[in-house]
Every structure is written in structure tokens, then in C-alpha cells.
Amino acid sequence: MTGQLRHMLRDDDVSHDEQLEILELGMRFRENRLFSRPFEGPQAVAVLFDKPSTRTRSSFSIGVAELGGYPLIIDKGGSQLGRGEPVADTARVLTRMTSAIVWRTFGQERVEEMARYATVPVVNALTDQFHPCQVLADFLTIAQHRGGVSELAGKTIAYLGDSANNMANSYLLAGATAGMHVRIAGPYGYLPDPAIVADAEAIAKSNGGSILVTTDAEEAVRSADCIFTDTWVSMGEESQYATRSKPFWKYQVNDHLMGLAAKDALFQHCLPAYRGKEVTSTVIDGPQSVVWDEAENRLHAQKALLTWLIAQQREDPSLLHAGE
Numbered sequence: 164m165t166g167q168l169r170h171m172l173r174d175d176d177v178s179h180d181e182q183l184e185i186l187e188l189g190m191r192f193r194e195n196r197l198f199s200r201p202f203e204g205p206q207a208v209a210v211l212f213d214k215p216s217t218r219t220r221s222s223f224s225i226g227v228a229e230l231g232g233y234p235l236i237i238d239k240g241g242s243q244l245g246r247g248e249p250v251a252d253t254a255r256v257l258t259r260m261t262s263a264i265v266w267r268t269f270g271q272e273r274v275e276e277m278a279r280y281a282t283v284p285v286v287n288a289l290t291d292q293f294h295p296c297q298v299l300a301d302f303l304t305i306a307q308h309r310g311g312v313s314e315l316a317g318k319t320i321a322y323l324g325d326s327a328n329n330m331a332n333s334y335l336l337a338g339a340t341a342g343m344h345v346r347i348a349g350p351y352g353y354l355p356d357p358a359i360v361a362d363a364e365a366i367a368k369s370n371g372g373s374i375l376v377t378t379d380a381e382e383a384v385r386s387a388d389c390i391f392t393d394t395w396v397s398m399g400e401e402s403q404y405a406t407r408s409k410p411f412w413k414y415q416v417n418d419h420l421m422g423l424a425a426k427d428a429l430f431q432h433c434l435p436a437y438r439g440k441e442v443t444s445t446v447i448d449g450p451q452s453v454v455w456d457e458a459e460n461r462l463h464a465q466k467a468l469l470t471w472l473i474a475q476q477r478e479d480p481s482l483l484h485a486g487e
Contacts, residue, residue, distance in 0.1 A: 166478035170278045170285045171468055172271070174295045174336035175362065179370050181471075182299075182340050186312045188467035188483060189303045189460070196463075199485040201473045202232025206262040208469070210288070213239045213268040218434060219288050219296070222461040223265055230466055235261065254280035263469055284472035286465075294329045297433050298337040299464040304457045305389055308429060316342035316371060321387040321424070323380055323414040324441055327353045330393045330433060335359055339366035339374060346375040348383035350410035380413055384420050389429040392416045392441045408440065416442045421451060431457050 191198055208227045227234035239245040244253050250273055257264050258281040266274050267288040278285040287295055306312045322334045326349030335355060338345035347355060354376055364374045377383055384390055395411045396404050430452045438444045474482040
């Protein structure tokens, strides 16, 4: 393995052209789930969970198996990481036994440390700061419904709600990378980190996109091609819902806000969703909602990402064109 070791720790770890290549690969996996099997053997992929998961666990477990590999699922309670073993030591062990490491954890610094010591690709399956796998699936869903991957540049996307969270950060960076016009709307006190906004603005400038951060929900959604939201309360904060949700009610995605978007605007939510809170039932269960395609596309996008990363490391472009 003499190629380039690449990781996906935050959304701007890939360039515009590389993002397109991964998404095109995702479209191929949509058409034929078994067209490339880079982990045939089977080779193991470690999939670590410090947080609960349904979609991430399912999509990576099934995805690694469909890529010909063995998904080694490790929960926090079943690993020495959960008992305080240094991340570097875990990385040194797993990197000798597996072909890739996927980690859903808390602080971004944890996956970054894992990547520093690993000699196999490391994938951020969610941290408190970023969720790049989810946004790849979201963009794959837009491509699925709106003419393909080549049509993503120039699209306008709007994210409403808690804009200081990992989803807002990832939409900023990934949308800028794609050349999209990204609008983020949330209340004062819940807006994105200015440093991430600055990074996104610089990326957008080079790719023909733009960035807007606002407290005005209507401004964000007007003529948008796709509207996104997320739960207002993160895992572990459920007991604070009544208090924490108060600033977000005017950012609820409802029929009024959808009516201000483009006529054929799509609605997406990374799930789990709380109907009647961040989104109304008429929207998430309505004709513009593509949340179930979005959930399925986690599988295809993540398989594409793993295949792309392995192809870079092995210097084996044939993995990206199997079956042609």
C-alpha cells in the first residue's frame, strides 16, 4: 500500500472534484450495491460507537459487509477507550488489524488524534463538531432527485434551527465545497462558529458558491432548492427540552416556510425527527419530503466514501470503476 493515506474528519477534507467523485460513486452504489468490493477477504473495518446510533450503525455495518468486509462493531462499554485508554494506543492496535476505522464520538479532537496515529483511513461518523457522512448522503439525495451530481453546484440550500451544531457546520463546509449557496438560520446565541463560517466563505469563493448566516428564517428559505433541519435537543439533553426549545419555534419547518422555497423544493432531516417540533407532520410526511431516500443514501454514500479512501491508499483506481 504505497498510495496516499486520506481521512474524512471534516467536510472540507476533500476538494470540489473529489467530493463529486465520491458522490458519483455513491450513485453507482445506488444502482448496484455490490459493484465494488474493496474489502473482499473479508478484511475488517473497525466501527466504534461512543454514542447511540440507528442509521449510522446500520448503514456502516451493512455497508462494510456489502463491500466484502467484516464490520467489527465496538461500543464504548466494550472497549478500553471507554475505560480511559489513550486514543493513540487504540489507534496503534486497530491500525494493525483493520483496513479502516470509523468512529462516532464526542470531541473532534478524538478523531483527529486517531487519524494522527492510524496508518489506515479514519472516518468521522459524527462528532460534536461535524457530521460529514450525513451531508454526503444529503447531497446524494439532492442529486438523486434533481438531475444528478453535476447539478449540485449552484443549488441553494437552507438549514434552520440550532445553527451552532455539527449539522450546520457540515452544511457550511460541504455546501461550499460543492459550489452551493448555503443559508444557515438560527436564533442569536445558536449561530455557527465564526471560524467555520470564515473557512466556508473562503471555500465558497473558489467554487462559485456563497454563504449566508442569518436569524431570519424566511430570508433563509426564500427560493431555496432544499430545506434541512435537525432536532433542537441533542442526545443527552432531552430533560432540557422545554427550556432549550424556546428560541427555536420560529425556525420550525412548516407549510408556510416551505411555501416560500422553490416550488419543487425538497425537505430533508437527518433523523430522528420530532413531529410538531422542528418540523410539522404535514412537511415530513408530505410530498416534498425525501427523508427515507436520505436515510437509505447513508448506506450508498458511506460505501462510496470508504471505497474512495481505500482506492487512494492503494493507488487502485480500478476500485472506482469495477464492473465497467
